[in-house]
Amino acid sequence: xxxxxxxxxxxxxxxxxxxxxxxxxxxxxxxxxxxxxxxxxxxxxxxxxxxxxxxxxxxxxxxxxxxxxxxxxxxxxxxxxxxxxxxxxxxxxxxxxxxxxxxxxxxxxxxxxxxxxxxxxxxxxxxxxxxxxxxxx
Amino acid sequence: xxxxxxxxxxxxxxxxxxxxxxxxxxxxxxxxxxxxxxxxxxxxxxxxxxxxxxxxxxxxxxxxxxxxxxxxxxxxxxxxxxxxxxxxxxxxxxxxxxxxxxxxxxxxxxxxxxxxxxxxxxxxxxxxxxxxxxxxxxxxxxxxxxxxxxxxxxxxxxxxxxxxxxxxxxxxxxxxxxxxxxxxxxxxxxxxxxxxxxxxxxxxxxxxxxxxxxxxxxxxxxxxxxxxxxxxxxxxxxxxxxxxxxxxxxxxxxxxxxxxxxxxxxxxxxxxxxxxxxxxxxxxxxxxxxxxxxxxxxxxxxxxxxxxxxxxxxxxxxxxxxxxxxxxxxxxxxxxxxxxxxxxxxxxxxxxxxxxxxxxxxxxxxxxxxxxxxxxxxxxxxxxxxxxxxxxxxxxxxxxxxxxx
Ligand SMILES: Cc1ncc(COP(=O)(O)O)c(C=O)c1O
Ligand code: FES
Numbered sequence: 001x002x003x004x005x006x007x008x009x010x011x012x013x014x015x016x017x018x019x020x021x022x023x024x025x026x027x028x029x030x031x032x033x034x035x036x037x038x039x040x041x042x043x044x045x046x047x048x049x050x051x052x053x054x055x056x057x058x059x060x061x062x063x064x065x066x067x068x069x070x071x072x073x074x075x076x077x078x079x080x081x082x083x084x085x086x087x088x089x090x091x092x093x094x095x096x097x098x099x100x101x102x103x104x105x106x107x108x109x110x111x112x113x114x115x116x117x118x119x120x121x122x123x124x125x126x127x128x129x130x131x132x133x134x135x136x137x
Numbered sequence: 138x139x140x141x142x143x144x145x146x147x148x149x150x151x152x153x154x155x156x157x158x159x160x161x162x163x164x165x166x167x168x169x170x171x172x173x174x175x176x177x178x179x180x181x182x183x184x185x186x187x188x189x190x191x192x193x194x195x196x197x198x199x200x201x202x203x204x205x206x207x208x209x210x211x212x213x214x215x216x217x218x219x220x221x222x223x224x225x226x227x228x229x230x231x232x233x234x235x236x237x238x239x240x241x242x243x244x245x246x247x248x249x250x251x252x253x254x255x256x257x258x259x260x261x262x263x264x265x266x267x268x269x270x271x272x273x274x275x276x277x278x279x280x281x282x283x284x285x286x287x288x289x290x291x292x293x294x295x296x297x298x299x300x301x302x303x304x305x306x307x308x309x310x311x312x313x314x315x316x317x318x319x320x321x322x323x324x325x326x327x328x329x330x331x332x333x334x335x336x337x338x339x340x341x342x343x344x345x346x347x348x349x350x351x352x353x354x355x356x357x358x359x360x361x362x363x364x365x366x367x368x369x370x371x372x373x374x375x376x377x378x379x380x381x382x383x384x385x386x387x388x389x390x391x392x393x394x395x396x397x398x399x400x401x402x403x404x405x406x407x408x409x410x411x412x413x414x415x416x417x418x419x420x421x422x423x424x425x426x427x428x429x430x431x432x433x434x435x436x437x438x439x440x441x442x443x444x445x446x447x448x449x450x451x452x453x454x455x456x457x458x459x460x461x462x463x464x465x466x467x468x469x470x471x472x473x474x475x476x477x478x479x480x481x482x483x484x485x486x487x488x489x490x491x492x493x494x495x496x497x498x499x500x501x502x503x504x505x506x507x508x509x510x511x512x513x514x515x516x517x518x519x520x521x522x523x524x525x526x527x528x529x530x531x532x533x534x535x536x537x538x539x540x541x542x
Contacts, residue, residue, distance in 0.1 A: 003452070011452055017521055034539030035485035035524055038446055038465045038473060042523035060523035064448040064466035068521060103469065113540070 003065055004099035010069035015076045018058040020044040025125055030117025033110050039063035041071050043114035045078065045086075047122055052083045059114070066104040070094050070111035078115060087119050143503045145460040147342075147496030148291050148319060148437060153388065154344040154497065160391035161346065164384035172381045173372060183383045190390025194351060197393040198336070199327045206352045206373045207386055211318040213366075214337030214352035215242040217377065218314045221363025222283045222335070223250050226312075230280030234258045236268055236297075237479040239287050243316055247285070256280070264481045265429035266295035273302060277309045288317035288326065288336075292463065292476040292492055293428030294437025296320070303332020312361060318342055318350075322396035323434060324404060328353055334361050340385065344497055345392030349385035352376075399497075407495045408435035410504050414493060415440065417508030421515050423528070427477055427490060436495040439463075439477075441486040444525035445518040450491065453514035458507055463490035485534075 003011070020027045026047045033039040039062060046056040057075040061068045073094055078086040091112035095105055123130045144152070164186060172187045174180025188202070195202040208214045223233065235247055237259045247257045258276045260268050268286065277284070284306050289296045299315060306313040314335040320326055321336075322343030328336045339350035354376070355361045369378030415438045418424060423443040442450065447462030461467070463474030465488060473487035482490075491511070495504075519525040524534055 011449075014521065019526065031523070031537075032540050035444075035488070035534060036483065036539070038484070038488035040522075040524050040539070060521055060526060062444060062449075062522040062524050063446050064464075065452040067446075067466075068449055103471070106471075117540075 006098050007066055007069040007100070010072040010098070011065045014059075014068060014072040016056075016058050016072065016079070017060065019060065020046055020056065020058050026122070028118040028120070028122025028125065030114040030119075030121060032113040032117055033063070035062065039067050039107065039110055041067060041110045041114045043071060043074060043111070043118050045083075045115075045118045045122060047083055049126070054078050054081055054083060054086055057118075063110070064104070064107060066098065066100055067107035067110060069098055070100075070108045071114065073097060074111040074115055083119055083122065086115060089115055141457075143458045143507055144498070145458055145493045145495060145503070145507060147499075148294075148492065148494035149461060150341045150347065151344045151496050152498055153341075153346050154392060154395060156395060157345055157388045157391045161384040161388040164387050168383075170383070172383055173370065183381075186383060186387050187381055190386045190393075193390035193397075194393040197326075197397045198321060198338075198353060199329060200353055201356060203374075204353050204356050206354055206376050207381055207389075208337075208350045208352055208377055209348055209382075210341070210350035211240075211316065211337045211339035212242040212350075213377075214339070214350050215240070215316055216246050217352050217363055217366050218335045218337055218354075219243065219246045219283065219285060220250065220366050221376070222312060222314065222361075223253075223255055224364035225362050226282045227255075230282045232256045232258065232278060232280040233283045233285060234260065234273065234276050234281060235285040236260045236262060236287070238262050238266065238290055238292075238476045239285065240291060240316055240318070243285055243287070260286075262479055265432075266290060266293050266427075266476075266480050267429055267432060268297060268302075270298065270301050270305060274305050274309075277305070277311055281309070281311045283312050283314055285314045285316070288315045288320040289324075289434050290428070290476060291319050292474060293439045293480075294319070294434035294494070295428040296324070296432045296434060298432070299331045299333065307332050312359075319434065322393065322400065323436065325400070329355070334359065335363070340389035340392055343392050343396050346385050346388040349382050349389045351389070403497055404435045407497075407499065410495055410499060410501060411436055411438055411493075413501075414438060414495070414504045414508060417504070418442075418511060421512055424515075425486070427480065427482060427486075436499075437492070439490060439492045441477075441482070441490040442515045443486065443489055444522050444528055445489050445515055446522075447488055447490055449521075450489075450511075450514050450518050453517055454510040458510055460494070461492050463492065464488040 091108040094108035170179030170183035172183040321338035341347040447464030448466035477487040
């Protein structure tokens with residue numbers, strides 16, 4: 001199976017690879033997937049408490065090229081967005097942007113879950129309300 | 138494919154040797170005959186060419202040419218052997234023994250027969266990929282009609298103790314079939330001396346063309362019969378109907394002859410290259426070889442690079458190197474390699490595995506370049522890997538509550 005140019009581009013030049021300081025109160029971490037499933041994604045956000053805007057995001061991903069591209073794209077999209085806005089990103093937007101084939105849809109689901117996980121962690125750390133959203137994949 | 142590719146996927150298929158191609162060419166236009174046309178010279182020429190190829194193949198595996206049945210490949214030969222024996226001997230019993238790490242052509246065939254009333258025992262393998270002989274011995278019962286054990290595994294190159302397996306089957310009086318697709322033409326194979334009564338193999342794994350293979354069926358001590366699975370004009374002594382693929386068979390024959398003459402030197406050269414490749418890659422930390430190294434095909438290395446996912450890793454170099462991975466991400470089923478999992482490797486290690494299989498046309502330069510590219514890929518992917526970071530921080534990954542899908 002050939003990869004789309006966009007997947008290749010993100011894979012070759014992944015944006016925002018790295019680690020944020022978990023001990024900071026305004027950093028939220030989402031860790032999703034499992035080594036046994038062949039994919040683990042960690043996405044972190046740093047939020048400006050006053051405005052609720054995501055000022056930085058970093059990821060590390062164990063997974064295929066599509067998973068790496070999905071997480072790279074996710075960090076790119078959420079930086080500069082308000083937390084509430086970022087929480088609405090849907091995996092299908094990632095699928096469309098990266099032209100992922102059906103077998104790679106779950107890689108984008110992982111990215112959506114990682115964003116939501118990071119936001120949830122940030123909210124819990126800061127005593128903010130967490131909406132229990134359960135989405136069926 | 139203008140750029141030079143390094144081909145390390147010879148277990149998937151081998152390039153067709155140019156000498157094989159040359160031998161085949163006259164059988165497309167100049168000699169177009171059907172080997173079953175008995176009434177004119179075109180047919181006779183084709184028949185002669187097929188007979189000659191059958192002899193070349195028989196010589197490679199030390200059998201009588203009459204014991205070689207041509208098929209479309211190893212998949213068909215596996216089907217013919219297992220279904221054919223089952224149908225022929227099911228009145229004597231319905232029990233078949235095989236191994237969890239067999240090729241799908243064997244496992245799915247057994248599955249099929251199970252639905253038709255066969256009882257199948259799947260032997261486990263040990264961590265090194267070898268079966269336990271005592272397990273086999275214990276599994277054989279009065280209703281057992283067939284033991285099906287592959288000679289060498291396609292993913293790991295692990296070679297089963299066929300001689301000992303043959304002795305057990307001999308002692309118990311059951312037929313032994315072996316899928317020797319990965320072994321024939323690469324290492325010396327002698328089914329008669331090994332106690333193997335039926336054996337499947339294929340041309341395209343030994344530098345011949347695709348779409349042609351063979352089933353060896355013993356005609357003496359014991360005389361084995363299989364029920365045809367493809368009915369028609371009664372070709373191949375009634376065991377496999379269908380007009381013979383003359384150019385393909387000619388090529389298969391030529392490939393067998395070249396293998397017989399060059400196998401020893403190829404194997405010696407390739408085992409050195411493989412050892413160099415393995416040693417070069419094992420210089421990376423947290424890297425393990427999968428499968429028994431002492432009982433392994435000379436050209437194969439299956440290695441797991443911990444905390445790196447195989448498909449992502451391959452993406453760092455697969456514009457240049459062709460090889461395959463046991464990772465789920467590369468499979469349509471999204472399951473990691475069942476062969477590696479059956480060997481007790483954790484799924485995580487299966488996802489992190491690469492299979493490298495060298496071949497006649499591999500060079501020392503290929504190996505050096507592969508070491509560099511794969512090593513760089515592993516290092517790069519580990520920088521991207523959250524679980525590598527956790528491992529480096531001393532976090533016990535098995536203690537984390539993962540959110541599995
Ligand atoms: C062990 C084994 N058996 C059977 C096959 C199938 O061979 P063929 O492609 O000739 O049907 C293969 C090749 O993929 C193999 O490695
Ligand atoms: S992470 Fe396995 S297919 Fe993408």
